[in-house]
Amino acid sequence: MSPEAGKSPDYGIPALKAKALELRRLILETTHRAGMGHTGGSLSEADILIALYFRILRSIEAADPAKPTRDRFILSKGHASPGFYAALALRGYFPLEELSSFDSLGSRLQAHPDMLTCPGVDISTGSLGQGLSCGIGMALAAQANPALASFATFVLLGDGELQEGQVWEAALFAGARKLPRLVAIIDANSVQLASTTADAVGLEPLGAKWRSFGWACIEVDGHDMEGLCGALEKARADSSGGPVAVIARTVKGKGVSFMEGRYEWHGKAPNDAEFAAAMKELAL
Amino acid sequence: MIDEMVAPRLAFGKALVEFAPLFPEMVVLDPDVCTSTQTSLFRAAYPHRFYEMGIAEANAIGVAAGLASCGYIPWVSAFAVFLATRALDQIRVSVAHTGLPVKLNGSYGGLPSGRGGATHSSIEDLAVMRALPGMTILTPADSVETRAMTELATRLPGPVYLRTVRCEVPTIFDAAYRPVLGKATVLRKGSSGDVAILSEGMMSARAVAAADLLAAEGLKVRVLHFGTVKPLDGEAVAAAARECGRIVTVENHSVIGGLGAAVCELLAEEAPCRVVRLGFPDVFMESGDDGLIFSRYGLDACGIAAAARRLAAGRGPTGA
Incomplete structure (x- = not known):
């Protein structure tokens, strides 16, 4: 399959759901094989990534990952790289088999996304809180340069990540400038490394926070593919007038019953028995 | 002119304006210190290429990296101490590790900080920047070298930390002097x-x-x-x-x-x-x-x- 230039492949909702299931299986295979990796947050972002890479992002081409007019995507929650890499592989940026090299010496698929090694990574991330600022730089570039004017920038953040102060420096700046064609997506899975976000430092009311920083805000079920695609399409359209935050309410570890909602699965890979049980739940 | 007293920060501000036509991709980001670091000269001359970032160095560095990833050559000009220490993680991950051509003007480097004392003196910045792989560190001696190094830094493909001082210093180089990167x-x-x-x-x-x-x-x-x-x-x-x-x-x-x-x-x-x-x-x-x-x-x-x-x-x- 080689996606047409300027347009994401024409997938219907059932096909996108099937892709998301495939993505979840690839995430588990990747972290299981590596014996490490961030499984929980990769599973929570899975539907968002599929919506983006197979419906929303425009002008992205696996054969030309540096195309200047492409939509930009930043995984600000860079530790959820197994999900990101699996989405890039499904979209054809590199062979699916390469996922087995994840996090091993010499691999292009570093523990955290590295723009210098991995095709399709628009900027390196890994230290939480930095991606939205980088996205603002890209949106400013699009605004300043008529040759780039068409692209939109999407930044995926974790909700726990919003505890980083830099995120709010960035949110304040973009909101104050009414910066166009910038969309922040919050993978709001309510769970961080060592506890729930509520038990760590609560973030609610989250939508009100973004609105008070000058952003439009859409809240959506981050696992309802149809609703998610609708929200992201609306966000892209509405962002012509200023930045838009999409708060995607998700479940950490989504799709695997014994991982769902559990912080213990933040940075852990399944062992053989857990992997077998999980793959059974995610049977095609 | 030899022995003339000129502040390197001023030479930097003037150089940005002078070289702006040479580098159409060059933009300037300012965390609200432009009248101190002298990028206010660039603001006046090229307002559409000047971004006022507010008092938020960490965000400014990330924004610069994003701009650089799209073909721009951003200069972030701020007090040296607040680049090298406050925004260190952003410089490390978004700039040094990516190798993007973000240029840092560490203004008020060293002691002369306008009598700012412990918080505003920057006597650790060279140590911090030296430890970052791929970071080029330039420490011009006077206004002539500051001007030349502003151009040199803008031309280099990767990240650069240019250190400029606040106070007036004697000019030791004649106008024709051209520093060579990496050469004493x-x-x-x-x-x-x-x-x-x-x-x-x-x-x-x-x-x-x-x-x-x-x-x-x-x-x-x-x-x-x-x-x-x-x-x-x-x-x-x-x-x-x-x-x-x-x-x-x-x-x-x-x-x-x-x-x-x-x-x-x-x-x-x-x-x-x-x-x-x-x-x-x-x-x-x-x-x-x-x-x-x-x-x-x-x-x-x-x-x-x-x-x-x-x-x-x-x-x-x-x-x-």
Whole structure:
């Protein structure tokens, strides 16, 4: 399959759901094989990534990952790289088999996304809180340069990540400038490394926070593919007038019953028995 | 004009305006210090290429990286201390690790901070920046070199940390001088067997003044100016050690991690010799007159000359 230039492949909702299931299986295979990796947050972002890479992002081409007019995507929650890499592989940026090299010496698929090694990574991330600022730089570039004017920038953040102060420096700046064609997506899975976000430092009311920083805000079920695609399409359209935050309410570890909602699965890979049980739940 | 007193921060601000037509991709990001770091000149001349970021250095660095990833050459101009320490993680991950052509103007480098004391003096920035892989560190001596290095930095493909100081310093280079990246500049040849003084930034004018004091006493001191601290001109350092035998390093910085440390690291492996490091000891700065503080630590012509004299006589920094 080689996606047409300027347009994401024409997938219907059932096909996108099937892709998301495939993505979840690839995430588990990747972290299981590596014996490490961030499984929980990769599973929570899975539907968002599929919506983006197979419906929303425009002008992205696996054969030309540096195309200047492409939509930009930043995984600000860079530790959820197994999900990101699996989405890039499904979209054809590199062979699916390469996922087995994840996090091993010499691999292009570093523990955290590295723009210098991995095709399709628009900027390196890994230290939480930095991606939205980088996205603002890209949106400013699009605004300043008529040759780039068409692209939109999407930044995926974790909700726990919003505890980083830099995120709010960035949110304040973009909101104050009414910066166009910038969309922040919050993978709001309510769970961080060592506890729930509520038990760590609560973030609610989250939508009100973004609105008070000058952003439009859409809240959506981050696992309802149809609703998610609708929200992201609306966000892209509405962002012509200023930045838009999409708060995607998700479940950490989504799709695997014994991982769902559990912080213990933040940075852990399944062992053989857990992997077998999980793959059974995610049977095609 | 030689000996004319000009502030490097002003030379930097003027250079941005001068070279803007040469680099249409160049933009300037300012965390609300433009009238101090002199990028207000660029703001006035090229308002559409100037981004006021508010008082938020971390965000400014990330935004610069995003712009650079789309073909721009962003200069982030801020107080050195708030780039090198407050925004260090952003510089490390979004700039140094990516290798993007983000240019950092560490203004108010070293002591002269407008009597800002401990919080505003930047005497650790060279140490911090040296530790980042791929970071080029430029420490111009005067306004002529600052102008030339602003262009040189903009032209380089990767990240650069340019250190400019606040106070007026004497011009030591004539207008035709062009620094070479990674090469020390010989300011006084000296003679073999005598001491070599290795200096950076605004200290180089003082090193020359010290050498001239010593020449009157018959001591012919070599003076090497390191306008590039990283990559260090190891050949020049090793040659100074072999030919002069004794070295004084002089820097507007802590003796930990800066030019003196870089020189010692290199010499320990390649050409061991006696080295005396002049710089700030392991202390925080305090408010007060810059000249008095520099003198307290021997960072004026007399202090440098005294250190060289003691070393030439075979004694250490305290005369022992």
